[in-house]
Amino acid sequence: IAQGGGADKIVFYDESLIKRKEISMRVQQLFPEALRNEEFQVYYQPKVNIMTGELVGAEALCRWFHDGKIVPPCDFIPMLEETNDICQLDFYMLDHVCRDIHKWIKSGHKSIRVSVNLSRKHMMNVNLLQSLLKTIDRHNIPHSCIEIELTETTSDVEFSDLKRVVKGLQSVGIFTSVDDFGIGYSSLNLIRELPWNVLKVDRSFLPTENGNNNENQSIMFKYVVAMAREMGIECIVEGVETLYQLKVLRSNHCDLAQGFYFDKPLPIKDFEQRLTKRFYDISNF
Numbered sequence: 621i622a623q624g625g626g627a628d629k630i631v632f633y634d635e636s637l638i639k640r641k642e643i644s645m646r647v648q649q650l651f652p653e654a655l656r657n658e659e660f661q662v663y664y665q666p667k668v669n670i671m672t673g674e675l676v677g678a679e680a681l682c683r684w685f686h687d688g689k690i691v692p693p694c695d696f697i698p699m700l701e702e703t704n705d706i707c708q709l710d711f712y713m714l715d716h717v718c719r720d721i722h723k724w725i726k727s728g729h730k731s732i733r734v735s736v737n738l739s740r741k742h743m744m745n746v747n748l749l750q751s752l753l754k755t756i757d758r759h760n761i762p763h764s765c766i767e768i769e770l771t772e773t774t775s776d777v778e779f780s781d782l783k784r785v786v787k788g789l790q791s792v793g794i795f796t797s798v799d800d801f802g803i804g805y806s807s808l809n810l811i812r813e814l815p816w817n818v819l820k821v822d823r824s825f826l827p828t829e830n831g832n833n834n835e836n837q838s839i840m841f842k843y844v845v846a847m848a849r850e851m852g853i854e855c856i857v858e859g860v861e862t863l864y865q866l867k868v869l870r871s872n873h874c875d876l877a878q879g880f881y882f883d884k885p886l887p888i889k890d891f892e893q894r895l896t897k898r899f900y901d902i903s904n905f
Protein backbone atom coordinates (compact mmCIF):
# COMPACT_ATOMS: atom_id res chain seq x y z
CA ILE A 621 0.00 0.00 0.00
CA ALA A 622 1.04 3.61 -0.50
CA GLN A 623 4.04 4.88 1.43
CA GLY A 624 3.41 7.19 4.34
CA GLY A 625 0.15 5.42 4.98
CA GLY A 626 -2.20 8.43 5.08
CA ALA A 627 -5.79 7.70 4.18
CA ASP A 628 -5.60 10.17 1.30
CA LYS A 629 -2.73 8.28 -0.23
CA ILE A 630 -4.57 5.00 -0.06
CA VAL A 631 -7.47 6.57 -1.89
CA PHE A 632 -5.10 7.96 -4.50
CA TYR A 633 -3.59 4.53 -4.97
CA ASP A 634 -7.03 3.00 -5.47
CA GLU A 635 -7.95 5.64 -8.00
CA SER A 636 -4.83 5.05 -10.05
CA LEU A 637 -5.53 1.34 -10.00
CA ILE A 638 -9.03 1.94 -11.27
CA LYS A 639 -7.66 4.34 -13.84
CA ARG A 640 -5.19 1.71 -15.01
CA LYS A 641 -7.95 -0.83 -15.29
CA GLU A 642 -9.99 1.65 -17.32
CA ILE A 643 -7.12 2.34 -19.72
CA SER A 644 -6.57 -1.38 -20.07
CA MET A 645 -10.18 -2.00 -20.98
CA ARG A 646 -10.19 0.91 -23.40
CA VAL A 647 -7.11 -0.40 -25.23
CA GLN A 648 -8.58 -3.89 -25.35
CA GLN A 649 -11.85 -2.48 -26.69
CA LEU A 650 -10.17 -0.44 -29.42
CA PHE A 651 -7.76 -3.16 -30.48
CA PRO A 652 -9.76 -5.24 -33.00
CA GLU A 653 -10.76 -2.24 -35.06
CA ALA A 654 -7.35 -0.64 -34.79
CA LEU A 655 -5.82 -3.82 -36.15
CA ARG A 656 -8.32 -4.00 -39.01
CA ASN A 657 -7.67 -0.36 -39.88
CA GLU A 658 -3.92 -0.95 -39.87
CA GLU A 659 -3.39 1.73 -37.21
CA PHE A 660 -0.30 -0.15 -36.10
CA GLN A 661 2.91 0.59 -37.95
CA VAL A 662 6.31 -0.97 -38.02
CA TYR A 663 9.18 1.34 -37.11
CA TYR A 664 12.68 0.12 -37.87
CA GLN A 665 15.67 0.85 -35.67
CA PRO A 666 19.02 0.23 -37.37
CA LYS A 667 21.67 -2.08 -35.94
CA VAL A 668 25.17 -0.96 -36.77
CA ASN A 669 28.58 -2.58 -37.00
CA ILE A 670 30.60 0.05 -35.18
CA MET A 671 33.92 -1.06 -36.66
CA THR A 672 32.79 -0.39 -40.24
CA GLY A 673 29.76 1.88 -39.75
CA GLU A 674 27.64 -0.51 -41.80
CA LEU A 675 23.93 -0.85 -41.17
CA VAL A 676 23.67 -4.61 -40.69
CA GLY A 677 20.09 -5.09 -39.56
CA ALA A 678 17.16 -3.63 -37.74
CA GLU A 679 14.68 -4.20 -34.95
CA ALA A 680 10.99 -3.86 -35.75
CA LEU A 681 9.16 -1.84 -33.10
CA CYS A 682 5.45 -1.22 -33.00
CA ARG A 683 3.79 2.21 -33.04
CA TRP A 684 0.07 2.83 -32.76
CA PHE A 685 -1.36 5.78 -34.67
CA HIS A 686 -4.54 6.64 -32.86
CA ASP A 687 -6.59 9.85 -32.95
CA GLY A 688 -3.73 11.72 -34.57
CA LYS A 689 -1.27 10.68 -31.89
CA ILE A 690 1.52 8.12 -31.78
CA VAL A 691 1.01 5.77 -28.86
CA PRO A 692 4.24 4.14 -27.59
CA PRO A 693 4.40 0.39 -26.88
CA CYS A 694 4.50 0.85 -23.10
CA ASP A 695 0.98 2.31 -23.31
CA PHE A 696 -0.63 -0.62 -25.07
CA ILE A 697 1.55 -3.75 -25.05
CA PRO A 698 1.14 -4.60 -21.35
CA MET A 699 -2.64 -4.18 -21.77
CA LEU A 700 -2.72 -6.45 -24.80
CA GLU A 701 -0.72 -9.05 -22.90
CA GLU A 702 -3.49 -9.27 -20.30
CA THR A 703 -5.86 -10.64 -22.93
CA ASN A 704 -3.33 -12.42 -25.17
CA ASP A 705 -4.31 -10.04 -27.99
CA ILE A 706 -0.61 -9.31 -28.16
CA CYS A 707 -0.20 -12.58 -30.05
CA GLN A 708 -2.28 -11.26 -32.92
CA LEU A 709 -0.33 -8.02 -32.96
CA ASP A 710 3.01 -9.84 -33.03
CA PHE A 711 1.90 -11.83 -36.06
CA TYR A 712 0.67 -8.67 -37.74
CA MET A 713 4.12 -7.14 -37.15
CA LEU A 714 5.92 -10.23 -38.47
CA ASP A 715 3.72 -10.28 -41.56
CA HIS A 716 4.47 -6.63 -42.33
CA VAL A 717 8.17 -7.09 -41.70
CA CYS A 718 8.34 -10.07 -44.09
CA ARG A 719 6.47 -8.09 -46.73
CA ASP A 720 8.97 -5.21 -46.37
CA ILE A 721 11.98 -7.52 -46.49
CA HIS A 722 10.63 -9.16 -49.63
CA LYS A 723 10.31 -5.74 -51.22
CA TRP A 724 13.83 -4.72 -50.20
CA ILE A 725 15.37 -7.90 -51.57
CA LYS A 726 13.47 -7.49 -54.83
CA SER A 727 14.67 -3.93 -55.22
CA GLY A 728 18.25 -5.10 -54.97
CA HIS A 729 19.25 -4.53 -51.37
CA LYS A 730 21.64 -6.93 -49.77
CA SER A 731 19.37 -9.16 -47.69
CA ILE A 732 19.31 -7.91 -44.12
CA ARG A 733 18.09 -9.47 -40.92
CA VAL A 734 15.23 -7.87 -39.04
CA SER A 735 14.33 -8.81 -35.50
CA VAL A 736 10.76 -9.03 -34.30
CA ASN A 737 9.72 -9.04 -30.64
CA LEU A 738 7.63 -11.97 -29.55
CA SER A 739 5.70 -11.75 -26.30
CA ARG A 740 6.12 -14.46 -23.68
CA LYS A 741 2.40 -15.07 -24.15
CA HIS A 742 3.21 -17.14 -27.25
CA MET A 743 5.33 -19.67 -25.41
CA MET A 744 2.48 -21.96 -24.42
CA ASN A 745 1.31 -22.21 -28.02
CA VAL A 746 2.50 -25.59 -29.30
CA ASN A 747 1.74 -24.54 -32.89
CA LEU A 748 3.86 -21.41 -32.65
CA LEU A 749 6.67 -22.58 -34.92
CA GLN A 750 4.25 -23.79 -37.57
CA SER A 751 2.39 -20.47 -37.51
CA LEU A 752 5.60 -18.44 -37.71
CA LEU A 753 6.79 -20.50 -40.67
CA LYS A 754 3.47 -20.13 -42.43
CA THR A 755 3.69 -16.35 -42.12
CA ILE A 756 7.32 -16.13 -43.21
CA ASP A 757 7.06 -18.62 -46.08
CA ARG A 758 4.05 -16.85 -47.50
CA HIS A 759 6.42 -14.01 -48.36
CA ASN A 760 9.07 -16.20 -49.85
CA ILE A 761 12.05 -14.81 -47.95
CA PRO A 762 14.99 -16.71 -46.45
CA HIS A 763 14.42 -17.74 -42.83
CA SER A 764 17.76 -16.21 -42.00
CA CYS A 765 16.29 -12.76 -42.62
CA ILE A 766 14.20 -13.11 -39.47
CA GLU A 767 15.35 -12.95 -35.88
CA ILE A 768 12.96 -13.53 -33.01
CA GLU A 769 13.64 -11.55 -29.83
CA LEU A 770 12.53 -13.18 -26.61
CA THR A 771 12.94 -11.72 -23.16
CA GLU A 772 14.36 -13.80 -20.39
CA THR A 773 12.06 -16.30 -18.86
CA THR A 774 10.04 -15.37 -15.81
CA SER A 775 8.12 -17.60 -13.48
CA ASP A 776 5.07 -17.69 -15.71
CA VAL A 777 6.92 -19.14 -18.64
CA GLU A 778 7.93 -22.72 -18.27
CA PHE A 779 11.52 -23.31 -19.19
CA SER A 780 10.51 -26.34 -21.24
CA ASP A 781 8.21 -24.18 -23.38
CA LEU A 782 10.98 -21.71 -24.05
CA LYS A 783 13.33 -24.55 -24.90
CA ARG A 784 10.89 -26.01 -27.41
CA VAL A 785 10.49 -22.62 -29.07
CA VAL A 786 14.19 -21.75 -29.27
CA LYS A 787 15.22 -25.19 -30.51
CA GLY A 788 12.37 -25.20 -33.01
CA LEU A 789 13.43 -21.84 -34.43
CA GLN A 790 17.03 -23.00 -34.62
CA SER A 791 16.02 -26.14 -36.52
CA VAL A 792 14.48 -24.08 -39.33
CA GLY A 793 17.20 -21.43 -39.54
CA ILE A 794 15.37 -18.56 -37.90
CA PHE A 795 17.63 -16.54 -35.60
CA THR A 796 16.88 -16.15 -31.92
CA SER A 797 17.97 -13.50 -29.45
CA VAL A 798 17.75 -12.91 -25.73
CA ASP A 799 16.32 -9.42 -25.34
CA ASP A 800 17.14 -7.14 -22.41
CA PHE A 801 19.83 -9.54 -21.25
CA GLY A 802 20.91 -8.94 -17.70
CA ILE A 803 17.78 -7.52 -16.17
CA GLY A 804 15.52 -10.58 -16.08
CA TYR A 805 15.64 -13.84 -14.19
CA SER A 806 17.84 -16.92 -14.54
CA SER A 807 19.94 -15.44 -17.32
CA LEU A 808 22.94 -17.71 -17.11
CA ASN A 809 20.93 -20.89 -16.98
CA LEU A 810 19.10 -19.71 -20.04
CA ILE A 811 22.31 -19.04 -21.92
CA ARG A 812 23.87 -22.32 -20.92
CA GLU A 813 20.96 -24.52 -21.93
CA LEU A 814 19.62 -23.01 -25.14
CA PRO A 815 21.12 -22.45 -28.61
CA TRP A 816 20.71 -18.67 -28.89
CA ASN A 817 22.22 -16.78 -31.81
CA VAL A 818 22.26 -13.32 -30.29
CA LEU A 819 22.60 -11.70 -26.89
CA LYS A 820 21.05 -8.26 -26.66
CA VAL A 821 22.70 -6.65 -23.69
CA ASP A 822 20.40 -4.29 -21.82
CA ARG A 823 21.39 -0.66 -21.79
CA SER A 824 21.53 -0.62 -18.01
CA PHE A 825 25.01 -2.16 -18.40
CA LEU A 826 26.29 0.93 -20.15
CA PRO A 827 28.05 3.64 -18.17
CA THR A 828 26.73 7.19 -18.31
CA GLU A 829 28.92 10.22 -18.55
CA ASN A 830 27.90 11.87 -15.29
CA GLY A 831 30.28 9.51 -13.50
CA ASN A 832 27.51 8.05 -11.35
CA ASN A 833 28.45 4.57 -12.39
CA ASN A 834 28.43 1.34 -10.57
CA GLU A 835 31.84 -0.28 -10.83
CA ASN A 836 30.36 -3.77 -10.97
CA GLN A 837 28.41 -2.75 -14.02
CA SER A 838 31.47 -2.14 -16.17
CA ILE A 839 33.14 -5.34 -14.96
CA MET A 840 30.02 -7.29 -15.80
CA PHE A 841 29.71 -5.61 -19.17
CA LYS A 842 33.23 -6.61 -20.07
CA TYR A 843 32.69 -10.25 -19.14
CA VAL A 844 29.24 -10.53 -20.68
CA VAL A 845 30.68 -9.41 -24.01
CA ALA A 846 33.62 -11.77 -23.63
CA MET A 847 31.34 -14.65 -22.65
CA ALA A 848 29.20 -14.18 -25.74
CA ARG A 849 32.26 -13.98 -27.98
CA GLU A 850 33.83 -17.15 -26.60
CA MET A 851 30.55 -19.02 -26.87
CA GLY A 852 30.21 -17.90 -30.46
CA ILE A 853 27.06 -15.92 -29.73
CA GLU A 854 26.61 -12.60 -31.48
CA CYS A 855 26.46 -9.71 -29.04
CA ILE A 856 24.72 -6.39 -29.52
CA VAL A 857 24.23 -3.58 -27.05
CA GLU A 858 20.96 -1.66 -27.02
CA GLY A 859 20.41 1.91 -26.00
CA VAL A 860 23.74 3.33 -27.13
CA GLU A 861 23.26 7.08 -26.99
CA THR A 862 26.66 8.74 -26.75
CA LEU A 863 30.09 8.70 -28.31
CA TYR A 864 31.46 7.89 -24.88
CA GLN A 865 29.36 4.73 -24.70
CA LEU A 866 30.40 3.78 -28.19
CA LYS A 867 34.01 4.00 -27.13
CA VAL A 868 33.25 1.72 -24.20
CA LEU A 869 31.82 -0.82 -26.65
CA ARG A 870 34.88 -0.57 -28.82
CA SER A 871 37.34 -0.97 -25.98
CA ASN A 872 35.47 -4.13 -24.98
CA HIS A 873 35.57 -5.47 -28.54
CA CYS A 874 31.81 -5.40 -28.93
CA ASP A 875 31.10 -4.81 -32.62
CA LEU A 876 27.37 -4.26 -32.74
CA ALA A 877 25.23 -1.42 -31.45
CA GLN A 878 21.66 -0.19 -31.59
CA GLY A 879 20.60 3.13 -30.16
CA PHE A 880 19.76 6.79 -30.48
CA TYR A 881 23.41 7.61 -31.20
CA PHE A 882 22.85 6.23 -34.68
CA ASP A 883 19.09 6.46 -35.10
CA LYS A 884 15.80 6.26 -33.25
CA PRO A 885 13.27 3.74 -34.52
CA LEU A 886 12.38 5.13 -37.96
CA PRO A 887 9.25 5.10 -40.09
CA ILE A 888 9.76 2.89 -43.12
CA LYS A 889 10.48 5.67 -45.61
CA ASP A 890 13.29 7.08 -43.46
CA PHE A 891 14.64 3.62 -42.80
CA GLU A 892 14.75 2.85 -46.51
CA GLN A 893 16.83 5.95 -47.08
CA ARG A 894 19.22 4.73 -44.41
CA LEU A 895 19.31 1.32 -46.02
CA THR A 896 20.26 2.84 -49.34
CA LYS A 897 23.05 4.88 -47.79
CA ARG A 898 24.14 1.79 -45.82
CA PHE A 899 27.08 3.35 -43.98
CA TYR A 900 27.19 5.68 -40.99
CA ASP A 901 29.99 8.15 -40.62
CA ILE A 902 32.28 6.80 -37.91
CA SER A 903 35.28 8.96 -38.71
CA ASN A 904 34.99 10.73 -35.33
CA PHE A 905 35.89 7.64 -33.31
Ligand code: C2E
Pocket residue numbers: 665680681682692693694697706709710713737738739769799800858859860861878879880881885
Ligand atom coordinates in the same frame (compact mmCIF):
# COMPACT_ATOMS: atom_id res chain seq x y z
P1 C2E B 1 12.81 -3.66 -26.59
O1 C2E B 1 12.47 -4.82 -27.44
O2 C2E B 1 13.89 -3.85 -25.60
O3 C2E B 1 13.12 -2.49 -27.61
C1 C2E B 1 14.10 -1.51 -27.39
C2 C2E B 1 13.49 -0.25 -26.85
O4 C2E B 1 14.54 0.67 -26.54
C3 C2E B 1 12.59 0.48 -27.85
O5 C2E B 1 11.55 1.12 -27.12
C4 C2E B 1 13.54 1.53 -28.42
O6 C2E B 1 12.88 2.65 -28.96
C5 C2E B 1 14.32 1.88 -27.20
N1 C2E B 1 15.63 2.46 -27.53
C6 C2E B 1 16.41 2.19 -28.59
N2 C2E B 1 17.56 2.89 -28.55
C7 C2E B 1 17.51 3.63 -27.42
C8 C2E B 1 18.42 4.57 -26.83
O7 C2E B 1 19.50 4.87 -27.32
N3 C2E B 1 18.03 5.13 -25.66
C9 C2E B 1 16.82 4.83 -25.06
N4 C2E B 1 16.52 5.45 -23.93
N5 C2E B 1 15.96 3.93 -25.61
C10 C2E B 1 16.30 3.35 -26.77
P2 C2E B 1 10.05 1.08 -27.62
O8 C2E B 1 9.98 1.13 -29.10
O9 C2E B 1 9.31 2.09 -26.82
O10 C2E B 1 9.58 -0.37 -27.19
C11 C2E B 1 9.52 -0.73 -25.84
C12 C2E B 1 9.31 -2.20 -25.67
O11 C2E B 1 8.02 -2.58 -26.16
C13 C2E B 1 10.28 -3.06 -26.47
O12 C2E B 1 11.51 -3.16 -25.78
C14 C2E B 1 9.53 -4.37 -26.54
O13 C2E B 1 9.69 -5.10 -25.35
C15 C2E B 1 8.10 -3.89 -26.63
N6 C2E B 1 7.65 -3.95 -28.05
C16 C2E B 1 7.78 -3.02 -29.03
N7 C2E B 1 7.23 -3.46 -30.19
C17 C2E B 1 6.75 -4.71 -29.93
C18 C2E B 1 6.05 -5.70 -30.70
O14 C2E B 1 5.77 -5.56 -31.91
N8 C2E B 1 5.70 -6.85 -30.05
C19 C2E B 1 5.98 -7.07 -28.73
N9 C2E B 1 5.61 -8.25 -28.17
N10 C2E B 1 6.65 -6.17 -27.99
C20 C2E B 1 7.03 -5.01 -28.57
Ligand code: MG
Pocket residue numbers: 679737769799
Ligand atom coordinates in the same frame (compact mmCIF):
# COMPACT_ATOMS: atom_id res chain seq x y z
MG1 MG C 1 13.48 -6.05 -28.49
Ligand code: MG
Pocket residue numbers: 799800820858
Ligand atom coordinates in the same frame (compact mmCIF):
# COMPACT_ATOMS: atom_id res chain seq x y z
MG1 MG D 1 15.55 -4.75 -25.50
Ligand code: MG
Pocket residue numbers: 800
Ligand atom coordinates in the same frame (compact mmCIF):
# COMPACT_ATOMS: atom_id res chain seq x y z
MG1 MG E 1 12.73 -3.77 -23.35
